[in-house]
Amino acid sequence: MERSILExxxxxxxxxxxxxxxxxxxxSSSQLYFEGxxxxxxxxxxxxxxxxxxxxxxxxxxxGAFFLNVYLPPPRILVIGAVHISQALAQLAPVxxxxxxxxxxxxxxxxxxxxxxxxxIAEWPEDALKQRPLDRxxxxxxxxxxxxxxxxxxxxxxxxxxxxxGALGSRKTHATRVERLRQAGVSDADIARIRAPIGxxxxxxxxxxxxxxxxAEIIEALxxxxxxxxxxxxx
Amino acid sequence: MLEAANVLDPLDxxxxxxxxxxxxxIATVIETWGSAPRPVGSHLVIDGDxxxxxxxxxxxxxxxxxxxxxxxxxxxxxxxxxFGVADETAWRVGLSCGGRIRVFVERVEG
Numbered sequence: 001m002e003r004s005i006l007e008x009x010x011x012x013x014x015x016x017x018x019x020x021x022x023x024x025x026x027x028s029s030s031q032l033y034f035e036g037x038x039x040x041x042x043x044x045x046x047x048x049x050x051x052x053x054x055x056x057x058x059x060x061x062x063x064g065a066f067f068l069n070v071y072l073p074p075p076r077i078l079v080i081g082a083v084h085i086s087q088a089l090a091q092l093a094p095v096x097x098x099x100x101x102x103x104x105x106x107x108x109x110x111x112x113x114x115x116x117x118x119x120x121i122a123e124w125p126e127d128a129l130k131q132r133p134l135d136r137x138x139x140x141x142x143x144x145x146x147x148x149x150x151x152x153x154x155x156x157x158x159x160x161x162x163x164x165x166g167a168l169g170s171r172k173t174h175a176t177r178v179e180r181l182r183q184a185g186v187s188d189a190d191i192a193r194i195r196a197p198i199g200x201x202x203x204x205x206x207x208x209x210x211x212x213x214x215x216a217e218i219i220e221a222l223x224x225x226x227x228x229x230x231x232x233x234x235x
Numbered sequence: 236m237l238e239a240a241n242v243l244d245p246l247d248x249x250x251x252x253x254x255x256x257x258x259x260x261i262a263t264v265i266e267t268w269g270s271a272p273r274p275v276g277s278h279l280v281i282d283g284d285x286x287x288x289x290x291x292x293x294x295x296x297x298x299x300x301x302x303x304x305x306x307x308x309x310x311x312x313x314x315x316x317x318f319g320v321a322d323e324t325a326w327r328v329g330l331s332c333g334g335r336i337r338v339f340v341e342r343v344e345g
Contacts (some may be wrong), residue, residue: 002343003344003345006261006343010247011267028341055275056265067263
């Protein structure tokens with residue numbers, strides 16, 4: 001591998017861009033192909049397949065054997081709402097390998113004392129998300145119960161293709177949320193992607209149990225995610 | 236691969252080593268059969284002095300990979316190494332889990 005390729009690969013990983021390396025096993029030369037970018041016809045299908053599956057492997061061609069490695073960004077959880085459930089989730093998420101960030105404009109909730117060791121942003125989500133755009137390797141969990149705070153990040157998360165979008169609230173609360181999102185121009189297909197009521201149905205009662213149910217649902221969404229929106233996708 | 240961000244990331248280390256002017260080889264798991272400790276795509280990086288970071292197995296074959304990497308760093312010619320169950324035809328170093336892995340070792344050029 002050339003040093004320039006190694007540096008470009010590391011830059012892509014740190015910028016949370018999904019990327020595939022194609023390396024000739026007979027030599028030391030490698031190529032990089034980024035998700036969403038164009039790619040030579042000969043590599044379109046195997047590169048798209050690697051981005052979809054996240055699996056590396058060898059591809060045999062008339063020019064010899066090539067190794068395709070795939071680097072997907074580490075998944076992260078963005079929680080809207082510095083509430084009791086978020087306190088429990090902040091302890092669970094790192095154990096399962098997720099980075100976690102909490103956004104809540106209500107400074108009474110978003111205090112360092114309640115959330116030691118977690119990235120905490122005491123701003124309105126629409127402002128905070130301008131600084132850190134969402135991507136499809138982010139799970140968004142909206143748990144403030146307040147439409148003024150929850151609705152906009154839910155809309156943005158659906159538009160960004162986040163692999164998980166969950167919202168706290170009863171079926172009745174969710175029905176009124178669906179109405180508001182529809183009026184804001186969100187498609188029915190996107191609305192159907194919202195996990196509500198939030199969390200796997202394990203009968204969770206306490207905030208900590210609900211956090212476990214949410215985390216389990218996020219893991220399920222990650223491992224069984226639909227990647228059909230990946231560019232250059234094979235039919 | 237979906238792995239948590241880590242300060243011990245082998246590829247970040249490889250880049251830092253290159254910046255320090257060290258010679259660097261990258262070893263990558265390119266195929267596995269049966270039960271293998273690290274998935275295809277996993278990296279081990281080695282410098283010219285035998286320092287290493289990352290893994291291609293659970294510690295079973297790293298020593299042999301590091302030895303081979305010294306030759307790759309010296310010659311610049313990449314190698315493909317096979318490790319499997321320790322029998323006569325396999326390498327002297329085996330995987331106790333009974334799997335087989337193939338590892339590509341290449342020098343970072345430039």
